[in-house]
Amino acid sequence: MAATARAPDTIRRLGGGGPRRIAENAGLVITHGEGAHLVDTEGRRYLDFATAMGVAAIGHGHPRWTEALSRQAGRLAACVLHTPEHAEYLEALAEVLPAGLERAALYSGGTEAVEVAVRLAQSVTGRRHLLSFTTGFHGKSTGVRFTGHRHADERSWLGVDWVHDVDYPICAGHDAISYPECAGDGAAALDALDEYAAGLEGGVAAVIVEPILGTAGNLPPERHFLRALRELCSRRGWLLIDDESITGFGRLGTVFAASWYDVAPDILVLGKAIGGGYPLSGVAAGSELWDNSLFAEPSATSSSYGANPVACAAGLAVLDIVTGDGFLENVRGTGARLAAGLRDLETESPYVAATRGVGLMLGFDLVDPETGGLAGPELSQRLFLSCLEHGLLVAQVPRVRLNAPLTLGAEEADAALEALAAALAPGAVRG
Numbered sequence: 001m002a003a004t005a006r007a008p009d010t011i012r013r014l015g016g017g018g019p020r021r022i023a024e025n026a027g028l029v030i031t032h033g034e035g036a037h038l039v040d041t042e043g044r045r046y047l048d049f050a051t052a053m054g055v056a057a058i059g060h061g062h063p064r065w066t067e068a069l070s071r072q073a074g075r076l077a078a079c080v081l082h083t084p085e086h087a088e089y090l091e092a093l094a095e096v097l098p099a100g101l102e103r104a105a106l107y108s109g110g111t112e113a114v115e116v117a118v119r120l121a122q123s124v125t126g127r128r129h130l131l132s133f134t135t136g137f138h139g140k141s142t143g144v145r146f147t148g149h150r151h152a153d154e155r156s157w158l159g160v161d162w163v164h165d166v167d168y169p170i171c172a173g174h175d176a177i178s179y180p181e182c183a184g185d186g187a188a189a190l191d192a193l194d195e196y197a198a199g200l201e202g203g204v205a206a207v208i209v210e211p212i213l214g215t216a217g218n219l220p221p222e223r224h225f226l227r228a229l230r231e232l233c234s235r236r237g238w239l240l241i242d243d244e245s246i247t248g249f250g251r252l253g254t255v256f257a258a259s260w261y262d263v264a265p266d267i268l269v270l271g272k273a274i275g276g277g278y279p280l281s282g283v284a285a286g287s288e289l290w291d292n293s294l295f296a297e298p299s300a301t302s303s304s305y306g307a308n309p310v311a312c313a314a315g316l317a318v319l320d321i322v323t324g325d326g327f328l329e330n331v332r333g334t335g336a337r338l339a340a341g342l343r344d345l346e347t348e349s350p351y352v353a354a355t356r357g358v359g360l361m362l363g364f365d366l367v368d369p370e371t372g373g374l375a376g377p378e379l380s381q382r383l384f385l386s387c388l389e390h391g392l393l394v395a396q397v398p399r400v401r402l403n404a405p406l407t408l409g410a411e412e413a414d415a416a417l418e419a420l421a422a423a424l425a426p427g428a429v430r431g
C-alpha cells in the first residue's frame with residue numbers, strides 16, 4: 001500500500017501520544033495545498049478554514065514565500081554566527097511592532113516564546129505569580145500548560161502554585177458586525193482579578209492574555225476589556241503579556257490586535273502566522289525589560305533554531321506579504337463579507353448560534369436543535385463531516401473556529417458560505 005494511504009495507521013502506530021483530534025475526525029490524508037485549498041489523496045479540494053490553527057495564514061504555496069525559503073535553504077540554513085538575514089528581519093519586524101517594543105528575540109514555537117515572555121516578566125519584576133484567563137491557551141510546556149485553567153489536577157499534583165486563572169469577560173450578544181458597538185469593559189472580571197491578586201504572596205509578575213480567545217472558540221472579550229486590563233496592570237505595576245500567537249500578522253485586519261484594541265502591552269508574543277508555515281516565533285519587548293532581565297547576558301535568549309536564516313527569510317517574506325498593498329484591506333473586506341453571511345446563516349440554520357469574531361477570526365456555536373444547548377460530540381462530528389463533504393474544513397467543533405487564510409478572495413468567501421449553508425441546512429444531518 002502506498003505510504004499516503006497508510007499514513008493514518010502509521011501515525012497512530014508509530015506517533016508518540018495520541019494523534020491530532022481534528023485529523024482523526026476528518027479521516028483524510030492531505031497531499032498538498034493550493035492557495036486557500038487543501039487537496040486530498042482523491043484530488044478533492046477543501047477550503048482550509050483551519051489553516052493549521054492559524055499558521056498557514058498566507059495560504060499554501062504563496063510564491064513570494066516559497067521562493068524566499070527555497071533560495072535561503074540552498075544558501076545557509078543554520079548558523080551560530082551573525083547573519084544578514086537575522087539583522088534584516090529584525091529591522092523589518094521593528095517597523096511593525098507596537099511602539100516601545102522594538103526588540104525581539106526569535107524562537108521556533110509559540111510555547112517556547114510564551115515561556116520566555118513569562119521568565120522575562122518574572123526576572124524583571126522579581127515577582128513570581130502569573131495570572132491568566134480561564135479557557136485561554138498559551139501552550140503545553142511545564143510552565144505554561146497550567147494557564148487558562150487547564151490540567152488543574154496535574155497542577156496541584158506538581159505543586160505549581162504560581163500560575164493562576166480568573167474569568168475572561170467573553171462578549172455576549174454581539175456578532176461580528178455589531179461587535180464594535182459592544183460597550184462592556186469587563187469590569188466585573190477585572191474586579192475579581194484584582195481581588196484575587198491581592199491574596200497572592202510574592203506578588204504578580206504579569207498577566208497573560210489572548211486578545212481574543214482562540215483555542216476556546218474564537219471568542220472576543222467585551223470590547224473595552226483590554227484597555228481596562230492595561231490600566232489595571234499599570235496601576236498595580238504588573239506587566240501585560242499580549243499573546244498574539246493567533247491574532248498577530250493580520251488576522252484582525254490590522255498587523256496586531258494591540259492596534260485594533262488600541263492597547264499597549266509590555267511584552268508581545270509572536271507565533272504561528274509569523275513564519276507562514278516555517279517554524280518561527282518571537283517575544284518583543286522594550287530595552288528596559290530586556291536589559292534588566294536574566295536575558296541580558298550573551299546567549300541567554302538563544303536557542304538552537306532561534307533566528308536561523310531560513311526562518312528569518314520566511315518571516316521576512318510573510319511581513320512583505322502582510323504589509324503589502326491591499327492585504328489588510330482584503331482581510332477586513334473578506335471578513336465583513338463572511339460576517340454578513342454568518343448573520344444570515346444564524347437565522348437560517350437550526351444548528352448555528354452565537355456567530356462572532358473580528359476580521360478573519362470568526363466563529364459560531366453548533367447547537368442541538370432538540371435541546372437548544374451546545375451540540376454533543378456525535379452531532380458535532382456529523383456536522384463537521386457535513387462541512388467537509390461540502391468542501392470546507394473548519395478548525396473545531398462544537399465551538400467552531402473559522403480561521404480562513406488571510407488571502408481569501410471574495411469568491412472563495414462566498415463558496416465557504418454556500419458550503420456552510422448546505423452543510424448546516426435544516427435536516428442536513430439525521431439522528
Ligand SMILES: Cc1ncc(COP(=O)(O)O)c(C=O)c1O
Nearest residue numbers: 109110111137138139214243245
Ligand atoms: C494563543 C496561543 N499561544 C501559544 C500557543 C502555543 O503555540 P505552539 O503550538 O506553537 O507551541 C498557541 C497554540 O495554539 C496559542 O493558540
